Amino acid sequence: MRPGLRGAILTVLVGLAAPDPAAQAATLILTMRLADAEWQVIRQDVLPPFEQECGCRVRAIDVPPESLTQRLKAMRAAGRMEIDLFAQDNMRLQELVDAGLVQTLSPAEAKMDPAILPALAAEGVLDGRRYFLPFRPNVQITYFNAKKFDADGLAPPRTWDALLAVGRTFKAKEGIGRVLFQGVGGAPTVTQLYEWIASAGGDPFDFADPGTVATFRFLHTLAPLLSPDSRRAKWDTTNDALAQESAYIAQNWPFGVRLLHDYGKTGIRTYSGWAGPAREAHVIGGDVLGIPVGAPHKDLALRLIGYLQSRAVQEVLAARLGWPTIRANATGAVAAWLKPSVEAVQEAMRHGIFRKNVPYWAGYERIASEAVERILWRAQGVSEVLPPLAARLDALRRGGR
Amino acid sequence: MKRRSLLGLAPITLYLGALTLVPLLSTLWLSLAGPGGLTLEYYREIVGRYQFGEAVGNTLGITALGLSLELVLGLAAALALAGTRRGRAAAQICLLIPLGVPTIVAAAVMRSVFSTVGYLNEILLRLGLIRLPVDWVGERALAIATVALADAWKVTPLMLLILLAGLEAIPGELYEAARTDGASRWRQFRAVTLPLLKPALTMALIVRGVDAFRIFALPLALVGRDLPVLSTYAYLEYIEYGSPHTSAASSVILLLMILLAVGSYLRLAGPEEVLR
Secondary structure, three states, X not given: OOHHXXXXXXXXXXHHHOOOHHHXXXXXXXXXXXXXXXXXXXXXXXXXXXXXXXXXXXXXXXXXXXXXXXXXXXXXXXXXXXXXXXXXXXXXXXHHHHOOOEOOOOOOOOOOOOOEOHHHHOOOEEOOEEOOEEEEEEEOEEEEEXXXXXXXXXXXXXXXXXXXXXXXXXXXXXXXXXXXXXXXXXXXHHHHHHHHHHHOOOOOOOOOOHHHHHHHHHHHHHHHXXXXXHHHOOHHHHHHHHHOOOOOEEEEXXXXXXXXXXXXXXXXXXXXXXXXXXOOOEEEEEEEEEOEOOOOOHHHHHHHHHHHOOHHHHHHHHHHHOXXXXXXXXXXXXXXXXXXXXXXXXXXXXXXXXXXXXXXHHHHHHHHHHHHHHHXXXXXXXXXXXXXXXXXXXXXXXXXX | OHHHHHHXXXXXXXXXXXXXXXXXXXXHHHHHEEOOEEOOHHHHXXXXXXXXXXHHHHHHHHHHHHHHHHHHHXXXXXXXXXXXXXXXXXXXXXXXXXXXXXXXXXXXXXXXXXXXXXXXXXXHHHOOOOOOOOOOOOOHHHHHHHHHHHXXXXXXXXXXXXXXXXXXXXXXXXXXXXXXXXXXXXXXXXXXXXXXXHHHXXXXXXXXXXXXXXXXXXXXXXXXXXXXXXXXXXXXXXXXXXXXXXXXXXXXXXXXXXXXXXXXXXXXXXXXXXXX
């Protein structure tokens, strides 16, 4: 065969075999960390209408907040960014910015619907630049076993003193602690601790602050009244402890409401929680949306952000999952069984505080976890544990890592 | 011929090089690479932490206790099965079931047994043997024992399989000769079974020992971070605290511990046992 003819045939064959770029639907990769029940709603109810509208596919992947940075770094190092959009814990933003992994958004790109709550709209600006956009605020509420409380004529505690009294009553009656503190260490413990320190009027980043010291003293007093499961309690296992009745009262995110309902645990009710000596305070957690540097489909990612912030989506999330909403106008129909917990969430949000985004959060988490571990589980004295940790924390703050 | 043999070895060499040697060397490099050049700073940092000391102690405790349990139970089951013909296949299948259970499922099962509201406490309470539920993973020593027991439940069948194969390789004539000489069963066990089972025992102890040192999912799922072992320590350093250098340093220490343990055992048992 003549070389010219062979080349022409090959060109035709390659042309026939190659897909038409216009006909190929783009696949957008979105990462989040959700519970199974939450993923079901996102995958079945939220994403399909968007896929239809944009003519694209959205692959939603579960990525824990603690490993997102490493994954993005690995993808960048490999020269192949695969993630288009991520929802990330609002406490783990600084590390993404410091590592240069997230895109800054221009005012036009960051333009938000005026119905988005101003307090939440302000979130996502770091070092004077807008990197993130609000998606899902979250706040911990308190779950209690109404049957057990009623049996002992107890009311859900509204103050630290009342919490101690409840703990003492259960311990005296059953010989085992029934109050749960998420004492496993790491993010669950530190989130709860942060909230308690704030409600005592302390500075969570200063272990010599009187409010912080008072919080640890209170924890030391509470330690013998805690459920043994507290040592292993984190966000998911807290639901187990409540469902199996190894704990009668615990703080946790609202995702447990649906789980407990699905398992027929209707006797577990919710309310906003208790106040410390200074005030009632609840950490506003949740996820914000960001676009990685080098994301292959930035325009589509921006469209998806707008869609996820829309009234329709926020109403689905509120109605189906009981998620707090970022909008003032997304108060759609909520199922009757979800209403009390939605009210508890709204009440907790009224006492909401944002955690400070600091570059040394991972180091802080380590030191705070150690303080809790030694004071709660090793019964070491507060005045013995805190001073050296305060010095370490101070050095960490000055070092900035 | 020689060239063909070398070619035949290429895939395994490539496999070992790409998937074992390169990650190993990268981990070693990561553990030593400081901002200003090679450093032992990350080793100093973790060795200075009390949690790391506990992780080393817990790893050794779980390995020693778990391995002892598995050896005793595996050997007892292998001896019982080796002397049985009827119903042996059924018994073997039943005994092997835990080996097929994924570790995380085994941990979930064990949690329902050992939790404060679990089956074990319920049984003991109903029998009146305890007045209050016991937190089986609350105290460190108890938690080590619980994890070792849970691990033994899952992996003793592997020990059983290796030892059973070893027992069946022992020629029956040796037992006949021993019986003719009037040796008791205990004497037969000591003089015939144990010495000839040594290669299988060595293999079983090395295979299971290396695995026991690397135990990860079971303590994490059963006890949580309250019982750190070296592999969970390395994992949390990387995932939770974003510190790949200290994570790599603890992984290298784990590797050294494994090499030291295997080396010491081979020195005691004789290296020819694994080369047979």
